[in-house]
Amino acid sequence: MKSVYLLILCLVFVQPVRSQRTRQPLDEAERQLRDELKKDADFVAVDCWRRAKAKTEDKDTSYRLKAVDAYRQEGEKIKLKMSCGTKEGDPIFSYLTVEKGIASIFIDTSQDDFGPQRVYFYKCSEFEIGVYFNDLKIGRMVFQTIENTDVKGERIVLRCMADKREIIF
Numbered sequence: 001m002k003s004v005y006l007l008i009l010c011l012v013f014v015q016p017v018r019s020q021r022t023r024q025p026l027d028e029a030e031r032q033l034r035d036e037l038k039k040d041a042d043f044v045a046v047d048c049w050r051r052a053k054a055k056t057e058d059k060d061t062s063y064r065l066k067a068v069d070a071y072r073q074e075g076e077k078i079k080l081k082m083s084c085g086t087k088e089g090d091p092i093f094s095y096l097t098v099e100k101g102i103a104s105i106f107i108d109t110s111q112d113d114f115g116p117q118r119v120y121f122y123k124c125s126e127f128e129i130g131v132y133f134n135d136l137k138i139g140r141m142v143f144q145t146i147e148n149t150d151v152k153g154e155r156i157v158l159r160c161m162a163d164k165r166e167i168i169f
Helices: 002-019 028-039 054-072
Strands: 077-085 091-099 102-108 119-123 126-135 140-145 156-162 165-168
Touching: 028 091, 028 102, 028 119, 054 077, 054 091, 054 102, 054 126, 054 156, 102 156, 119 156, 140 156
Parallel strands: none
Antiparallel strands: 077 091, 091 102, 102 119, 126 140, 126 156, 156 165
16 A cells, blocks of 8 residues: 555656656757747737736737737737746747738747747738637637727737637737
């Protein structure tokens, strides 16, 4: 019986340590891109859409609206950045740039110990504003475009479609 408890104890404590990977270094181009994004002072910070605070929602919504306006009206420019955490607490940084009617998203997972530890670039083929909510009828998160931003109780987000991939910002 003691050996069963010892085995369970080992599995509980040793498995998390064993499953952690050593951080893989970024290649030169990804490291330069990550450093440029971090140092760029033009980026405006918005809260992660998954954990936005009530007192910053209006500010974040106005910046997201400006991003949509910049996408629709060539000549406008905006840069937004957001930090969301993984379930383990590692930071994932996302950067949105909208300039001359082109929206691009950079996702930096280089500090995610359990993730791919890379910097990704996506050019948005579609760029919309809407709400992202858990649809209990179908059992998953759903994005719905909106015309009026006076939606109560839902988080207003941006959706970028890139290479058949949905990215929520």
